Amino acid sequence: MRTYHCFWLLFWAGQPHQSFLTPLSKRTSGFPEKEKVLVLSGNNRRDLHRSKRSWMWNQFFLLEEYTGTDYQYVGKLHSDQDKGDGSLKYILSGDGAGDLFIINENTGDIQATKRLDREEKPVYILRAQAINRRTGRPVEPESEFIIKIHDINDNEPMFTKDVYNASIPEMSDVGTFVVQVTATDADDPTYGNSAKVVYSILQGQPYFSVESETGIIKTALLNMDRENREQYQVVIQAKDMGGQMGGLSGTTTVNITLTDVNDNPPRFPQSTYQFRAPESMPPDSPVGRIKANDADVDENAEIEYSITEGDGYGMFGITTDKDTQEGIITVKKALDFENKNLYILKVEATNTHVDPRFLYLGPFKDSATVRIQVEDVDEPPMFSRPAYIMEVKEDVPINSVIGTVTAQDPDAAKNPVKYSVDRHTDMDRVFNINSGNGSIFTSKPLDRETLLWHNITVIAAEINNPKQSSRVPVFIKVLDVNDNAPEFAMFYETFVCENAKAEQLIQTLSAVDKDDSYSGHQFSFSLAPEAASSSNFTLQDNRDNTAGIFTRKTRYNRHEMSTYFLPVVISDNDYPIQSSTETVTIRVCACDHRGKMLSCSAEALVHPTGLSTGALIAILLCIIILLVTVVLFAALRRQRKKEPLIISKEDIRDNIVSYNDEGGGEEDTQAFDIGTLRNPEAIDDNKLRRDIVPETLFMPRRTATARDNTDVRDFINQRLKENDTDPTAPPYDSLATYAYEGNGSVAESLSSLESVTTDGDQDYDYLSDWGPRFKKLADMYGAMDSDKDS
Numbered sequence: 001m002r003t004y005h006c007f008w009l010l011f012w013a014g015q016p017h018q019s020f021l022t023p024l025s026k027r028t029s030g031f032p033e034k035e036k037v038l039v040l041s042g043n044n045r046r047d048l049h050r051s052k053r054s055w056m057w058n059q060f061f062l063l064e065e066y067t068g069t070d071y072q073y074v075g076k077l078h079s080d081q082d083k084g085d086g087s088l089k090y091i092l093s094g095d096g097a098g099d100l101f102i103i104n105e106n107t108g109d110i111q112a113t114k115r116l117d118r119e120e121k122p123v124y125i126l127r128a129q130a131i132n133r134r135t136g137r138p139v140e141p142e143s144e145f146i147i148k149i150h151d152i153n154d155n156e157p158m159f160t161k162d163v164y165n166a167s168i169p170e171m172s173d174v175g176t177f178v179v180q181v182t183a184t185d186a187d188d189p190t191y192g193n194s195a196k197v198v199y200s201i202l203q204g205q206p207y208f209s210v211e212s213e214t215g216i217i218k219t220a221l222l223n224m225d226r227e228n229r230e231q232y233q234v235v236i237q238a239k240d241m242g243g244q245m246g247g248l249s250g251t252t253t254v255n256i257t258l259t260d261v262n263d264n265p266p267r268f269p270q271s272t273y274q275f276r277a278p279e280s281m282p283p284d285s286p287v288g289r290i291k292a293n294d295a296d297v298d299e300n301a302e303i304e305y306s307i308t309e310g311d312g313y314g315m316f317g318i319t320t321d322k323d324t325q326e327g328i329i330t331v332k333k334a335l336d337f338e339n340k341n342l343y344i345l346k347v348e349a350t351n352t353h354v355d356p357r358f359l360y361l362g363p364f365k366d367s368a369t370v371r372i373q374v375e376d377v378d379e380p381p382m383f384s385r386p387a388y389i390m391e392v393k394e395d396v397p398i399n400s401v402i403g404t405v406t407a408q409d410p411d412a413a414k415n416p417v418k419y420s421v422d423r424h425t426d427m428d429r430v431f432n433i434n435s436g437n438g439s440i441f442t443s444k445p446l447d448r449e450t451l452l453w454h455n456i457t458v459i460a461a462e463i464n465n466p467k468q469s470s471r472v473p474v475f476i477k478v479l480d481v482n483d484n485a486p487e488f489a490m491f492y493e494t495f496v497c498e499n500a501k502a503e504q505l506i507q508t509l510s511a512v513d514k515d516d517s518y519s520g521h522q523f524s525f526s527l528a529p530e531a532a533s534s535s536n537f538t539l540q541d542n543r544d545n546t547a548g549i550f551t552r553k554t555r556y557n558r559h560e561m562s563t564y565f566l567p568v569v570i571s572d573n574d575y576p577i578q579s580s581t582e583t584v585t586i587r588v589c590a591c592d593h594r595g596k597m598l599s600c601s602a603e604a605l606v607h608p609t610g611l612s613t614g615a616l617i618a619i620l621l622c623i624i625i626l627l628v629t630v631v632l633f634a635a636l637r638r639q640r641k642k643e644p645l646i647i648s649k650e651d652i653r654d655n656i657v658s659y660n661d662e663g664g665g666e667e668d669t670q671a672f673d674i675g676t677l678r679n680p681e682a683i684d685d686n687k688l689r690r691d692i693v694p695e696t697l698f699m700p701r702r703t704a705t706a707r708d709n710t711d712v713r714d715f716i717n718q719r720l721k722e723n724d725t726d727p728t729a730p731p732y733d734s735l736a737t738y739a740y741e742g743n744g745s746v747a748e749s750l751s752s753l754e755s756v757t758t759d760g761d762q763d764y765d766y767l768s769d770w771g772p773r774f775k776k777l778a779d780m781y782g783a784m785d786s787d788k789d790s
Contacts, residue, residue: 060110060147064118065154073102074147078110079130081139089133094126094144101126117151119186151188156248157197157238159183167257169356170226172219178208181215181252183238198243202251206233210242217254227295228259253391262300262355265364266292273368275329278375279337284330287316291326292349292366301325302352312343312372314588324362329370338410341483345370380468381407381417381460388458394448395481402431405438405472407460415462421472431456431476438593440474448478449514480516485580486523486570487511495600497591498558500551506537507549507584511570521545521572528567528581537566537586547582558588558600723772 060075082088092103092110101124103110108130129142159181166179187194199215201208209220217234234254241247268290275288294301305318305327317332327347350365369713383405409415419438421431431454432443438458454476461469494507511523525547526532526541538550549566564586571579589600767778 026223028174041375052607059145061150062112062116062147063150064116064117064152066112071102071111071113073152074110074112076127077103077110077130079108079140082108087133088130088139090127091131092126093129095121095124097126097483100124102464103128103287117154118151118188119155120190122149122151123147124149150193153187153192153194153241153246153248155194155240157183157185157240157250159250159252161237162252164252165253165257166217166254167259169261170258171223171261171263174222176219178217178219178256179237179254180479181210181217181236181254183215183250183252185240187240189305193242193244194240194249194348195782196242197238197240200237200239202233202235202237204254204256204627207232208256217256217397220643221295224258224523227264230258232256237639239765260297260300262296262351262353262360262364262396263358263361264295265362265366266294266301266303266349266351267366268292268349268368271368273370273716274373275370276373276375276478277331277335278377280377280379280700281331281335283332283334287327287329287331287372288370289321289326290347290368290370294325294351299353299718300351300355303327303349304352306348306350308346309368310343310345310349310370311340315343316345316372329372335374336410337374338412340662341374341376343372343374345372376411378465378468379410380470380491381462382410383407383460383470383472385472388470389477390474391477391479392442392446393479393481395445395483396442396443398443400442401439401441401474403440403474405433405440405458405460405474407438407470407472409462415464417460418463420459420461422459425455430454433458438474446478448480449484451478453477482572482574482576482578484514485519485578486513486572487580488570488582493584493587494499494549494584495587495589496551496556496564496597497597498556498588499591499593500554500595502551503552504551505548506551506586509547509549509568509584513572513578515572515574515578517572517574524571524573526569526571528569531567535566536564539566539568549586556588558590561588562600563587 023167062072062074066072077090079088079090086106089105090103090108091105092098092101097103100114100116101110101112108128124147125144126147127144128312130136130140131138160183162179164179164181168176168178181199183197183199185195185197185413189195198212199210200212201210201217205220207219207221207224208217210217215236215238216235232255234256235251236254237249237251239247265456269292273288273290277287281287290305292303292305294303302322303320303325305320307313307316307318315331315333315335316329318327320331321328327349329345329347346367347368347370348365354364366458384407385405388403388405392400394400405419407417407419418435419433420435421433421440423429428444430442430444430446431440433440438460440458456474456476457471458474459469459471461467489510489512492507492509496506509525511525513521513523523545525539525541527535536552536556538552540548540550542548547568566586568582568584568586569579570582571577577602588601590598592598596693764778767774767781768780
């Protein structure tokens with residue numbers, strides 16, 4: 001016995017952390033109870049000997065997802081120091097101690113209080129210790145042990161996506177890769193087959209297949225056509241336990257789309273198309289549209305149209321509408337119903353993107369026949385030329401025909417045509433035209449030197465329908481004839497010095513001719529016959545269209561002859577020969593010894609340093625303009641004085657003239673005398689309107705003298721009527737006031753105007769009867785009567 005204990009002590013001392021425990025494993029929930037014994041053998045690559053120590057422990061295993069009602073038993077801890085008297089106490093610490101795992105402190109039994117999930121935590125590390133209950137001191141060192149959770153198949157495979165989307169070209173070969181799906185299983189892959197996933201296809205056969213181990217989906221049917229079916233929905237299942245019975249499974253959906261390839265050629269829905277086009281249709285106008293159908297889409301359905309043959313190959317063209325893939329037939333040249341009324345074309349439609357893999361399906365093009373019927377329209381007359389150029393000599397007589405224009409109705413009816421000249425292009429009516437045959441003739445003389453070209457427009461219109469008309473330009477060139485005589489190129493006025501010598505050149509002459517000369521002008525110069533023998537000068541023709549004037553004698557006297565007029569005859573060499581006589585003015589001047597002019601007898605030829613003739617004319621014009629301006633200004637001032645006193649841009653009736661005259665009251669008996677109104681003879685004949693300057697004197701109107709017993713209202717009405725008909729009356733804005741109170745007043749009139757013209761005394765006693773308001777007035781007039789009596 002001693003020998004045994006010494007061995008255990010040595011072993012424990014040499015391996016203080018190595019300890020063993022034989023737990024009492026207890027299974028519940030249907031598992032048979034079996035004591036779990038740990039056997040250590042050579043699998044540990046070394047010999048292990050059971051050594052006696054104070055308590056033993058081991059690794060515990062526990063199944064997940066316990067469904068029993070009691071706590072799940074894990075195992076038992078036991079120490080050799082435990083005598084069963086309750087003196088030891090077992091303590092548990094670590095992962096889940098006290099919450100997830102509890103221990104019986106007396107017996108050392110460990111239990112799990114909750115369901116455990118290996119996918120949440122597969123291993124729990126705990127520490128156990130036995131202490132003396134009385135002293136609280138450990139009787140064994142603290143030891144660590146592990147609780148491993150055994151996996152069960154409680155998780156089905158889960159795909160990484162709920163829905164997969166994939167696409168492949170149509171007409172793909174069998175076995176073409178489509179997409180790979182992946183499912184994962186949360187169970188332990190190292191424990192049984194709980195995490196071994198196998199793939200299978202539930203929906204999508206016979207078009208697709210799936211590899212059981214990799215989840216790769218491939219095509220399983222040959223020549224799948226997008227035009228027949230474009231969308232496919234495949235359901236893939238992933239099952240664990242290697243696909244065996246009882247395994248859990250999950251599914252996913254794969255949406256597969258077949259993309260288009262160019263496997264369908266274009267096809268016209270009909271072999272022949274009919275269109276109509278009026279002959280008046282301008283070039284580049286659309287005639288119609290045709291379309292070849294292509295079952296493909298996008299670029300595989302793009303079509304190019306062309307005209308391959310037909311009698312209208314050069315008359316029509318075709319283009320492709322990129323949006324609708326239609327062929328647009330257009331007119332390239334002008335149509336003419338009378339020349340050709342039917343065109344037949346062959347149009348071809350071809351795919352622009354051809355896939356060589358599908359050439360075996362046939363040519364990717366199609367053709368159709370297009371018939372275009374040209375419709376007749378009423379066209380305007382057509383001239384035989386787009387423009388006419390005519391020539392006429394400038395000396396032709398009036399009404400001479402210079403050319404003819406021709407226009408015909410291109411329609412089958414051949415309506416007659418009448419001609420006219422657009423007078424906007426011939427405002428002077430130099431030309432006219434025969435409305436029946438289109439011959440153009442002159443109506444006025446022509447002058448090439450005035451106008452070389454005449455550009456007119458001729459109008460041709462149908463007689464039955466004048467709205468159908470056309471125009472053509474006619475360019476008329478006026479040809480030159482020799483009808484103008486040559487003349488000096490400028491006005492020649494020269495001088496000769498008194499001390500000049502004979503045969504001295506004093507002036508070189510040149511000439512111009514308004515006429516044209518095809519071979520160039522050739523002028524000849526000579527003195528007029530009357531001056532050839534008696535002239536003091538000679539003329540020499542230089543034969544280059546110039547001539548020189550030379551002195552014939554020595555010394556000239558300006559006091560004897562101050563000015564010489566030399567007539568020169570200039571002739572041309574054209575037919576008929578034209579000539580003119582021009583005069584050269586030669587003045588005799590005093591010169592110095594170098595021949596420089598000092599003075600002449602005439603003031604018109606001034607010294608070179610003085611003012612020229614043009615400058616003098618300019619100064620004279622300025623003086624005349626200044627005088628005209630002064631005269632106009634004075635006339636305006638005089639006219640302004642005659643204007644009315646009231647100056648306004650508006651009507652004079654819109655203004656009021658205020659004189660601000662203030663009367664003197666009733667005591668001022670001289671301010672107004674009604675006797676003057678009753679006696680028009682007293683009006684001063686010389687009194688006229690004061691607001692304007694009178695231009696025409698009107699005799700004042702004579703009115704009949706009013707009777708003494710005339711009522712004032714009748715008097716005022718009579719004067720108002722006279723005033724309205726009087727031309728010498730004031731303007732409408734004048735205000736004439738006639739103070740007439742009327743017959744309705746109880747007090748009658750209080751005016752003292754009439755008292756001036758009467759000699760009788762007034763009785764104002766009745767004012768006392770009017771009451772206290774008129775007491776002041778009664779006292780005032782009563783006092784006046786008292787003064788008169790006294």
